[in-house]
Amino acid sequence: MSDTATLQREHAGISAPIAELAERELVARAQNGDLAAYDEMVRRFQERIYATVYHMTSNHEDANDLTQDTFIKAYRALKSFKGDSSFFTWVYRIAVNKTINFLKQRKNRVHMSLNDMDVNVENNPELVALVSDKTPRRDAGLTELQERLNMAMQKLSETHRLVVTLHDIQGLSHEEIGKIMDCNTGTVRSRLFYARQQLQAYLSDYLK
Amino acid sequence: MSAPTPEDDFSQLRQLLACKKHEQPPPGYFTYFSDRVIAQIEIEERTKQTWWRALLSHFDARTAMACGCGFAVSSLLFLGYRVAQLFEATGAHATRLAQPWLHAEPAASPLNLAPAAVPTYANAPANFVEPPVPSTQAIAPDPNLFRTPSSSGLVHSVSYSW
Numbered sequence: 001m002s003d004t005a006t007l008q009r010e011h012a013g014i015s016a017p018i019a020e021l022a023e024r025e026l027v028a029r030a031q032n033g034d035l036a037a038y039d040e041m042v043r044r045f046q047e048r049i050y051a052t053v054y055h056m057t058s059n060h061e062d063a064n065d066l067t068q069d070t071f072i073k074a075y076r077a078l079k080s081f082k083g084d085s086s087f088f089t090w091v092y093r094i095a096v097n098k099t100i101n102f103l104k105q106r107k108n109r110v111h112m113s114l115n116d117m118d119v120n121v122e123n124n125p126e127l128v129a130l131v132s133d134k135t136p137r138r139d140a141g142l143t144e145l146q147e148r149l150n151m152a153m154q155k156l157s158e159t160h161r162l163v164v165t166l167h168d169i170q171g172l173s174h175e176e177i178g179k180i181m182d183c184n185t186g187t188v189r190s191r192l193f194y195a196r197q198q199l200q201a202y203l204s205d206y207l208k
Numbered sequence: 209m210s211a212p213t214p215e216d217d218f219s220q221l222r223q224l225l226a227c228k229k230h231e232q233p234p235p236g237y238f239t240y241f242s243d244r245v246i247a248q249i250e251i252e253e254r255t256k257q258t259w260w261r262a263l264l265s266h267f268d269a270r271t272a273m274a275c276g277c278g279f280a281v282s283s284l285l286f287l288g289y290r291v292a293q294l295f296e297a298t299g300a301h302a303t304r305l306a307q308p309w310l311h312a313e314p315a316a317s318p319l320n321l322a323p324a325a326v327p328t329y330a331n332a333p334a335n336f337v338e339p340p341v342p343s344t345q346a347i348a349p350d351p352n353l354f355r356t357p358s359s360s361g362l363v364h365s366v367s368y369s370w
Contacts, residue, residue: 042242071245115231168225196218
């Protein structure tokens with residue numbers, strides 16, 4: 001048996017009981033220095049945190065670094081986590097603050113490093129139809145659309161981009177976004193409206 | 209028929225944005241992501257421990273003891289010096305309070321005034337006799353004034369002759 005498979009099996013054997021624990025229990029264990037518990041917490045939230053950072057930066061390498069830094073910073077600050085909000089909201093807030101600070105330092109120097117589209121995109125008939133209407137070649141159309149979408153997103157301000165990312169791409173509710181961004185739902189709705197208006201203008205070629 | 213909501217206005221845009229959900233990192237990217245995070249945390253914690261160990265490794269017990277003793281003796285000497293200084297300052301202050309005249313500035317005295325100009329007699333006539341300069345010597349008191357009384361008592365016998 002290969003070393004990789006052994007490692008995976010061992011890893012699965014170790015994390016199996018921990019995987020069943022509730023978030024609160026995991027947090028308590030991690031606060032006492034249990035790295036296995038924290039490992040499980042990272043596994044639970046890594047994809048969503050990475051996706052948020054990736055859609056904000058449009059760069060895989062930056063998203064990788066920022067997501068790692070987020071979880072390392074969260075572990076260091078875990079003792080200060082009082083449980084007033086969910087761990088998910090708390091770690092999201094760290095990721096968002098880190099990303100916005102990074103984008104402010106980067107300013108307008110946008111260097112996109114986009115991830116490939118997964119195969120499931122072909123199974124989205126509405127999207128395929130939308131792209132096929134505009135371009136004769138489907139593959140070229142999807143790649144072009146991806147670039148145009150990311151360019152349009154990068155033209156938005158950080159807060160507007162964040163609202164669109166969290167709501168329209170990740171599907172979070174207005175209330176959850178309000179908690180993460182530390183503002184009320186009215187502000188979230190208004191930011192979302194203006195962000196969509198701007199995006200609609202930038203992507204008018206694709207919208208009837 | 210219901211009025212279109214803001215969500216309906218942006219339905220096409222939302223369809224386009226849904227496309228971004230399909231942007232995925234390379235296959236297997238998340239498999240060892242948490243391992244990398246944990247490894248990084250462990251490295252940071254080990255680095256902290258190594259720092260302490262490196263600091264401690266520079267001191268062996270004998271050197272540390274010698275340094276400690278030296279520091280203690282120096283501290284005691286310095287403390288003694290400071291206490292002595294403090295006592296000295298306190299004693300001087302107490303004397304000043306008890307005997308203020310010892311430290312008082314002398315008042316201006318008429319004796320310290322500038323001496324009067326000595327008259328000159330350059331243009332005096334030839335038969336002019338220079339007046340004597342008044343003596344400034346203290347007049348000595350009569351020694352009998354402070355004579356100790358006789359042992360026979362305060363009353364002395366006085367004889368008169370007519």
